[in-house]
Amino acid sequence: MSVQESTFHGFANPVDPSPDELRAWAYHPDSVPLTSMPPDWDLLVAGDHLVSTLFELAMDxxxxxxxxxxxxxxxxxxxxxxxxFKAHPKRRFRKLVEQAERGGDELMRNWAHNSRMLLARPELFVYHDWCEGGLVRDNRRLG
Known part of the structure; x- marks a missing residue:
């Protein structure tokens, strides 16, 4: 049975979900609504431990x-x-950006482009865009 076919019954520890739990939830997000998650859950899961899983989900x-x-x-x-790159390894970040450029659709290529733009011009950082979902909602490329 694949993750997509199974039912998700919740996180053992929502503050520190496993990659399998996050993947299972992502295919059944209504089973545990985001509103019931700990405050700033997005910030909690956006780390090295889950970035490969998040990337896989974003590519799907x-x-x-x-x-x-x-x-x-x-x-x-x-x-x-x-x-x-004290928070996350630069090498891993670059690999994800390159993968998104090679195999991603418009959403993922925009993420890769915007990430490269921020790397070249850190002054482009706007909290709303990068941490509150602005660039995801607008799906725009930074210039």
């Missing part, structure tokens, strides 16, 4: 929680860049 056009995963990737990118 059929994932119901895709936009949430993409939102977390924006947080991850901004956090890494703004801390000069």
């Amino acid at each position: 056009q059929n994932c119901p929680a895709r936009r949430f995963a993409l939102h977390c990737l924006y947080i991850y990118a901004a956090d890494g860049i703004r801390t000069n």
